[in-house]
Amino acid sequence: MKHHATLAAALVAFLSLPALSAVATGQETRASATAKLDKEFAASDANKDGFLSPAEVQARMGKMKMGGGKTLDPVHAKRVAALFLARADTNKDGKVSKAESDALMGAVFNAYDTNHDGKVDGTEAARARAAAKGATTGQATPQR
Numbered sequence: 001m002k003h004h005a006t007l008a009a010a011l012v013a014f015l016s017l018p019a020l021s022a023v024a025t026g027q028e029t030r031a032s033a034t035a036k037l038d039k040e041f042a043a044s045d046a047n048k049d050g051f052l053s054p055a056e057v058q059a060r061m062g063k064m065k066m067g068g069g070k071t072l073d074p075v076h077a078k079r080v081a082a083l084f085l086a087r088a089d090t091n092k093d094g095k096v097s098k099a100e101s102d103a104l105m106g107a108v109f110n111a112y113d114t115n116h117d118g119k120v121d122g123t124e125a126a127r128a129r130a131a132a133k134g135a136t137t138g139q140a141t142p143q144r
């Protein structure tokens with residue numbers, strides 16, 4: 001199992017799959033990705049305590065629109081949520097703070113910004129989408 005690719009892809013699926021889809025021919029910068037993350041975090045933090053609980057992440061995953069306007073089924077939503085929690089919750093308190101979320105987004109952004117110019121362009125975004133799709137269908141796409 002390709003843990004790194006799967007977990008990174010889970011984060012991309014959580015944060016920016018719709019965003020990346022929208023910019024298929026454009027570019028995502030670190031600033032624009034961060035802005036989307038801020039919105040996504042706020043939208044996911046249902047009880048507004050500043051942390052994402054497993055239940056909040058799972059609920060958000062379950063509502064997320066995937067390709068073709070379909071939403072994730074509960075089994076996959078739970079799986080992707082668990083992957084996200086496992087990767088993002090670095091202090092292991094069972095919830096994801098904004099700082100933890102930001103740190104993981106930065107790492108994932110760097111992973112997809114393969115030419116390290118501070119932007120994820122159309123090609124890089126397409127790769128990220130393919131990996132995210134793999135994570136949500138259970139078929140992780142190898143990354144290099």
Ligand SMILES: [Ca+2]
Pocket residue numbers: 044045046047048049050051052053056
């Ligand atoms: Ca919360």
Ligand SMILES: [Ca+2]
Pocket residue numbers: 088089090091092093094095096097100
């Ligand atoms: Ca935590």
